[in-house]
Amino acid sequence: MQYEVEPLFAEPIFRADLSHAITPAQVIYIKNLAMAQNQTNLISEDRYIFEREELASIKTAVEEALEVYRSEVMGIEQRLYVTQSWSLINQPRVGMHGHSHSNSIVSGSLYYCDLPQPSSPMVFDRHREYRMLEINPSAGKRNIFNTNMNAIVPKTGELLLFASGLQHYVEANTATQPRYSIAFNAFIRGKIGDYRDVSELTLQ
Numbered sequence: 001m002q003y004e005v006e007p008l009f010a011e012p013i014f015r016a017d018l019s020h021a022i023t024p025a026q027v028i029y030i031k032n033l034a035m036a037q038n039q040t041n042l043i044s045e046d047r048y049i050f051e052r053e054e055l056a057s058i059k060t061a062v063e064e065a066l067e068v069y070r071s072e073v074m075g076i077e078q079r080l081y082v083t084q085s086w087s088l089i090n091q092p093r094v095g096m097h098g099h100s101h102s103n104s105i106v107s108g109s110l111y112y113c114d115l116p117q118p119s120s121p122m123v124f125d126r127h128r129e130y131r132m133l134e135i136n137p138s139a140g141k142r143n144i145f146n147t148n149m150n151a152i153v154p155k156t157g158e159l160l161l162f163a164s165g166l167q168h169y170v171e172a173n174t175a176t177q178p179r180y181s182i183a184f185n186a187f188i189r190g191k192i193g194d195y196r197d198v199s200e201l202t203l204q
């Protein structure tokens with residue numbers, strides 16, 4: 001029997017190197033931000049760090065990447081802009097619980113300085129809802145169509161962009177050094193819906 005299996009839909013993860021936009025002084029500046037305890041890791045007290053002038057070049061590079069994501073990945077006319085932005089530290093043995101980002105369309109992570117080795121992956125979950133039936137592929141039979149998870153090992157200087165509704169977690173940091181990153185949410189500005197269908201909505 002001859003057969004073909006074609007993908008109907010796919011979930012994107014956008015990866016770009018932004019190391020050109022990050023200076024050593026900015027790395028020190030971000031590492032020294034006042035931090036608060038998150039569930040197990042640390043999160044900056046300031047949850048709008050991209051509003052700081054010292055981080056302007058990083059914000060601009062993120063905005064440029066969001067612009068590419070908007071036009072080339074989403075293919076939409078509206079504009080994407082960063083809402084909240086914060087820094088994170090995962091100390092050795094600390095990961096990040098599974099979560100998704102509410103009130104956001106696109107979220108991102110930026111690995112702004114040297115990652116510890118081995119670098120713990122970010123793991124994305126295919127399922128966004130309660131699963132009454134869990135029917136999982138056998139070991140060795142996992143593929144893009146049936147896998148429940150996909151892990152991304154970030155690189156130093158790398159930006160990841162993904163749909164905010166995607167569940168994700170970070171595996172525990174198995175290195176002896178802390179794992180630093182920045183995260184942010186983005187939303188759209190502009191008109192969505194349709195005037196004649198009375199579904200129109202203008203997002204300022």
Ligand SMILES: [Fe+2]
Nearest residue numbers: 099101168183
């Ligand atoms: Fe997240």
